[in-house]
Amino acid sequence: MIIPAVVLSSALLIGASGCKPKNAGDATGSDAAAKVYVPPGKYDEFYNFVSGGFSGQVSVYGVPSGRLLRVIPVFSVDPEKGWGFSEETKPMLNTSHGSVPWDDQHHLALSQTDGVIDGRWIFANANNTPRVARIDLTTFRTAEILEIPNTAGNHSSPFITENSEYVITGTRFSVPMDYEPGDVPIESYKKNFKGTVSFISVAPESGEMNVAFQLLLPGMNFDLSHTGKGPSSGWFFFSCYNSEQAHTLLEVNASKRDKDYILAVNWKKAEEYFKAGKGTKRPAKYAHNVYNDETHTATSTMNTEVTVMDVKDFPDIVYMIPCPKSPHGCDVDPTGEYIVGSGKLAALIPVFSFSKIQKAIADKDFDGDYEGIPVIKYEAALHGEVAKPGLGPLHTEFDDKGNAYTTFFISSEVVKWNVKNLNIIDRIPTYYSPGHLSIPGGDTKKPYGKYLIAYNKITKDRYLPTGPELSQSAQLIDISGEKMKLLADYPSIGEPHYAQSLPADLIKEKSVKIFKLDDNKHPYATKGEKESKVVRDGNKVHVYATMVRSHFSPDNIEGIKEGDEVYFHVTNLEQDWDVPHGFAIKGAINAELLVMPGETSTFKWIAAKPGIYPFYCTDFCSALHQEMSGYIRVSAKGSNVPIAFSLGKNSDPDAAAGTPTP
Numbered sequence: 001m002i003i004p005a006v007v008l009s010s011a012l013l014i015g016a017s018g019c020k021p022k023n024a025g026d027a028t029g030s031d032a033a034a035k036v037y038v039p040p041g042k043y044d045e046f047y048n049f050v051s052g053g054f055s056g057q058v059s060v061y062g063v064p065s066g067r068l069l070r071v072i073p074v075f076s077v078d079p080e081k082g083w084g085f086s087e088e089t090k091p092m093l094n095t096s097h098g099s100v101p102w103d104d105q106h107h108l109a110l111s112q113t114d115g116v117i118d119g120r121w122i123f124a125n126a127n128n129t130p131r132v133a134r135i136d137l138t139t140f141r142t143a144e145i146l147e148i149p150n151t152a153g154n155h156s157s158p159f160i161t162e163n164s165e166y167v168i169t170g171t172r173f174s175v176p177m178d179y180e181p182g183d184v185p186i187e188s189y190k191k192n193f194k195g196t197v198s199f200i201s202v203a204p205e206s207g208e209m210n211v212a213f214q215l216l217l218p219g220m221n222f223d224l225s226h227t228g229k230g231p232s233s234g235w236f237f238f239s240c241y242n243s244e245q246a247h248t249l250l251e252v253n254a255s256k257r258d259k260d261y262i263l264a265v266n267w268k269k270a271e272e273y274f275k276a277g278k279g280t281k282r283p284a285k286y287a288h289n290v291y292n293d294e295t296h297t298a299t300s301t302m303n304t305e306v307t308v309m310d311v312k313d314f315p316d317i318v319y320m321i322p323c324p325k326s327p328h329g330c331d332v333d334p335t336g337e338y339i340v341g342s343g344k345l346a347a348l349i350p351v352f353s354f355s356k357i358q359k360a361i362a363d364k365d366f367d368g369d370y371e372g373i374p375v376i377k378y379e380a381a382l383h384g385e386v387a388k389p390g391l392g393p394l395h396t397e398f399d400d401k402g403n404a405y406t407t408f409f410i411s412s413e414v415v416k417w418n419v420k421n422l423n424i425i426d427r428i429p430t431y432y433s434p435g436h437l438s439i440p441g442g443d444t445k446k447p448y449g450k451y452l453i454a455y456n457k458i459t460k461d462r463y464l465p466t467g468p469e470l471s472q473s474a475q476l477i478d479i480s481g482e483k484m485k486l487l488a489d490y491p492s493i494g495e496p497h498y499a500q501s502l503p504a505d506l507i508k509e510k511s512v513k514i515f516k517l518d519d520n521k522h523p524y525a526t527k528g529e530k531e532s533k534v535v536r537d538g539n540k541v542h543v544y545a546t547m548v549r550s551h552f553s554p555d556n557i558e559g560i561k562e563g564d565e566v567y568f569h570v571t572n573l574e575q576d577w578d579v580p581h582g583f584a585i586k587g588a589i590n591a592e593l594l595v596m597p598g599e600t601s602t603f604k605w606i607a608a609k610p611g612i613y614p615f616y617c618t619d620f621c622s623a624l625h626q627e628m629s630g631y632i633r634v635s636a637k638g639s640n641v642p643i644a645f646s647l648g649k650n651s652d653p654d655a656a657a658g659t660p661t662p
């Protein structure tokens, strides 16, 4: 998020320099310690999924302990797990721009049934090269990545509808559409730059995603969004800024107006039009990457078409609601009646009423239009304003008792207020400058109002110094009582933006422990040591290898020649939980492989130079893990060393050292 320095320079300095709120550091007593203590061998109550920001990954923590359980590789390569390095996972990072090994991951959306978290999948956005990923919560792996056409800056993403019908995304950067000429003067923004909102359908059983259709909107910046629920079911709300349509020095030029907008989208209506065959098919190019748990392999296909509906042609789909000063968070309360807009520069928080919005639309209580979209009168949509809440409101989540909790970036605090009467109930300092906050279920119909986690941008003086960069910090706050209580601080990975949590009981029994070897349909799977072999095919060599505690089969390989492309297809024969084996070769310009029980992965290696190359298992798998290794011999291009492979054919150690074979 960005706060215009010119407008708020003094306030920003206070915020960004981490002005110590009173009682900084006073957090906890033995009471707090007991609340976060999860004894050794016991499980946490919640899984907490945290966006990784510029790390591109998603991390999983236990709450309340704050223990890091896992980092799930999504949009960035991960040498630890071979993600993006194995032949099988490389297609997952494919895009219309080629392979993209990194992204910026901000928001997460757990799948829902009837507005309640159902524990099947979690969706994640890539901000930079627009994509949405689906992570399977049985394997904790990225199962699918879909690129989004006609989009730049996929920030307002992904937001899910109540029954996971669609994941909805909006553009941060308006740009010329992919099917229009892109080589236009930047100052032609108003004419040529457009925004879009994309409806990504989610198949009910498999979860497979597809860009169903897109709405074409005026050029501006769409920031954040939430689905309606209950009475507002079938609607979507997006915060928009830069209604000034500035294309330079946005911190000044996009902060001029008193009000920007919340875009209200009647998505059910839009879907009706789409299903009736409305909209225009446009040429497009966007990658769709799917990982298959039976072949243990990803495939990437390039889509070539997308349906675009210009909202100008469908006047009853979208409406604008004025919202003070560059709104960021756009959050809908559990009842679905109240919509909270958080203007980054606003001195109050407006709360809109869905029933009033409906009445205003019925009565045509409009205040002109914005580029053809009717603008509902502010007062006509307003439920009320939270007065003097704090400085720099960003994001709001809800508990199960009718309260809202909003982060304030500049005044470094979380403020609790009542959604109906708009009175402030409590405020608690955070250390420092919180962005998002997360309450388990806090943006659904059913919040679990026990904990709140604030994700703070600035950490200075909270942890032992670690050079110029400190890891960002999460703070766990007890919200079970009237007053909030700080319980614990813990570091986080990358830059967390949004996070979501669910009760551990929803998914822990479904967690996959092994992949069944019998179900392995990888074309190069080797299901027993007897089947292991080395096969030459021109200058390509395929090694069908197995791994089991504590050896590879084969582990002596000869007959590889300089310049050969060698593919090590290694199958982990174990059928036991938590026994991966690793694979690495000296000098390989690749990462390791980390192969799960029953899985096959492929390591590509160019045999660049004659010599002997050891390979070994990188994961300490048994008492004899250090013995789990092997040798590859690479001979000169013209040599006549035949392909040979073996396991356990040891030479007589007392014999004289052999002479090199020519």
Ligand code: K7E
Binding pocket: 001, 106, 107, 155, 224, 328, 394, 395, 434, 435, 436, 496, 497, 498
């Ligand atoms: Cu506020 Cu990208 Cu959701 Cu960061 S965004 S904080």
Ligand code: CUA
Binding pocket: 548, 549, 550, 580, 581, 582, 617, 618, 619, 620, 621, 622, 625, 626, 628
């Ligand atoms: Cu297998 Cu170490």
